Amino acid sequence: MYNPQLDSDGSLRHLLTIEGLPKRVLNQILDTAETFVGVAERDIKKVPLLRGKTVCNIFFENSTRTRTTFEIAAKRLSADVINLNVGTSSQSKGETILDTVDNLIAMHADMFVVRHAQSGAAHFIAQHVPDNISVINAGDGRHAHPTQGLLDVFTVRRYKPDMHNLRVALIGDVLHSRVARSEIHALTTLGVPEVRVIAPKTLLPADVNKLGVQVFHDMKTGLKDVDVIMMLRLQNERMNGAMLPSAQEYFKTFGLTQEKLSYAKTDAIVMHPGPMNRGVEIDSSVADGSQSVILPQVTYGIAVRMAVMAILGGRNVGGNA
Amino acid sequence: MHLPNPENLLADITAQIKAQLKPNSALIGIHSGGVWLMNRILQSMAQDSANAAVQFGAAQFGPLQFGTLDAALYRDDYNQRGLKSESKPSNIAFDVQDKHIILIDDIFYTGRTTRAAMNELFDYGRPASITLAVLINRGGAELPIAPQIVGAKILLNANQNLQLSQDSQGKLQLNLESNSHV
Numbered sequence: 001m002y003n004p005q006l007d008s009d010g011s012l013r014h015l016l017t018i019e020g021l022p023k024r025v026l027n028q029i030l031d032t033a034e035t036f037v038g039v040a041e042r043d044i045k046k047v048p049l050l051r052g053k054t055v056c057n058i059f060f061e062n063s064t065r066t067r068t069t070f071e072i073a074a075k076r077l078s079a080d081v082i083n084l085n086v087g088t089s090s091q092s093k094g095e096t097i098l099d100t101v102d103n104l105i106a107m108h109a110d111m112f113v114v115r116h117a118q119s120g121a122a123h124f125i126a127q128h129v130p131d132n133i134s135v136i137n138a139g140d141g142r143h144a145h146p147t148q149g150l151l152d153v154f155t156v157r158r159y160k161p162d163m164h165n166l167r168v169a170l171i172g173d174v175l176h177s178r179v180a181r182s183e184i185h186a187l188t189t190l191g192v193p194e195v196r197v198i199a200p201k202t203l204l205p206a207d208v209n210k211l212g213v214q215v216f217h218d219m220k221t222g223l224k225d226v227d228v229i230m231m232l233r234l235q236n237e238r239m240n241g242a243m244l245p246s247a248q249e250y251f252k253t254f255g256l257t258q259e260k261l262s263y264a265k266t267d268a269i270v271m272h273p274g275p276m277n278r279g280v281e282i283d284s285s286v287a288d289g290s291q292s293v294i295l296p297q298v299t300y301g302i303a304v305r306m307a308v309m310a311i312l313g314g315r316n317v318g319g320n321a
Numbered sequence: 322m323h324l325p326n327p328e329n330l331l332a333d334i335t336a337q338i339k340a341q342l343k344p345n346s347a348l349i350g351i352h353s354g355g356v357w358l359m360n361r362i363l364q365s366m367a368q369d370s371a372n373a374a375v376q377f378g379a380a381q382f383g384p385l386q387f388g389t390l391d392a393a394l395y396r397d398d399y400n401q402r403g404l405k406s407e408s409k410p411s412n413i414a415f416d417v418q419d420k421h422i423i424l425i426d427d428i429f430y431t432g433r434t435t436r437a438a439m440n441e442l443f444d445y446g447r448p449a450s451i452t453l454a455v456l457i458n459r460g461g462a463e464l465p466i467a468p469q470i471v472g473a474k475i476l477l478n479a480n481q482n483l484q485l486s487q488d489s490q491g492k493l494q495l496n497l498e499s500n501s502h503v
Contacts, residue, residue: 011403031407032408034410035391035394037410038411038412039394042445043444044445048440049404310404314402314403316401
């Protein structure tokens with residue numbers, strides 16, 4: 001099957017979604033990220049790999065946090081970075097996406113990091129760009145946010161290296177999450193034998209049984225003997241509809257408190273992609289507690305994004321090795 | 322071609338390195354072969370210092386610091402070859418500033434790996450000096466860089482590929498392949 005993310009020789013061409021990435025490529029990204037974790041701990045947190053290259057962060061939808069992590073990652077690789085908040089500039093003047101992209105190509109950009117509210121926007125741009133340009137999806141609608149999924153898996157692997165012997169639980173809004181599917185896919189590909197989702201029925205997709213996960217609607221049974229707890233962000237706007245009664249009610253049933261955390265293994269780690277709703281999906285004492293790896297996730301996010309950019313930036317475009 | 326047995330070169334390299342040690346010396350092995358070599362050198366130094374503590378480094382200067390380095394992020398052929406997927410993290414847990422660094426690699430060829438390693442090293446700090454120690458100098462330097470400590474010198478052609486390997490018991494071995502297509 002044609003996979004626009006891979007070159008004809010099977011190496012990474014763009015990063016659009018985790019689905020369809022072979023285990024070999026996943027491991028290549030995670031192994032490379034290990035190298036970059038060390039770089040961030042040095043006095044000089046920069047390596048010269050992308051010297052002279054230009055990375056364009058094209059954000060059709062605002063996301064300061066994601067844009068900042070990509071910007072830091074690119075700068076630590078010595079790239080020049082240009083940030084475009086297109087939502088507030090050209091597009092409001094009526095320019096099409098491809099006109100915006102063509103202009104950046106004419107300015108000799110080498111890599112695009114794309115964020116868009118519409119699913120498939122990054123794919124669309126990837127199909128349009130010439131051979132020497134790679135596209136990284138930084139979130140497209142409800143569809144995918146591959147670097148978030150990768151950094152979560154990287155965090156799991158760092159704390160629980162024996163992935164073939166793990167029980168992982170994803171808790172919360174699986175239905176609207178753009179990372180849940182990617183994470184389930186990546187965890188399964190890397191050999192995690194048991195992935196669970198814990199959520200009210202209203203926050204699960206209709207085809208949840210096809211995801212290869214065990215479904216729970218109750219924290220006590222769902223968290224039993226779990227090694228890794230991945231909280232999903234509960235978007236406040238979902239609260240007002242018919243999906244959930246109230247934030248307090250949700251917290252009572254599915255919010256991660258110390259008491260509910262005690263159902264999991266004593267050395268279980270707690271993850272959250274941020275931004276957190278304290279007191280809604282997670283209690284402050286858990287978020288700031290000893291089992292929380294929420295801030296290390298942010299640190300590893302930089303290393304994973306550096307790895308993806310370093311792999312894409314070193315593609316052999318000419319074809320002569 | 323007759324290849325030397327690396328096991329027989331270890332004692333000589335170790336002795337040459339010991340002769341260079343100063344109170345603030347540190348060893349850094351370049352992945353992967355240089356790290357294997359460094360580990361063997363450290364082992365043999367540990368045994369020696371147990372036997373003759375007064376004579377050599379460890380007891381005299383305190384424990385010898387060491388680290389590992391993978392210069393993949395500093396290589397000059399990144400734009401042609403990309404990142405090798407087997408690159409490993411560098412691990413230098415001590416302060417490089419003002420140290421006499423002995424950089425250890427398995428095979429010296431063009432000098433490009435050494436250049437990349439030195440560039441990386443300077444991002445950790447400003448060493449007092451860098452000495453290059455290699456198991457084999459196969460000739461063919463393309464840069465004004467040369468190893469000061471050499472186990473053996475063998476002149477090879479560009480179509481020959483010399484590699485160090487380590488077996489499951491930790492024994493080192495040299496393998497030579499000729500590529501007739503080049």
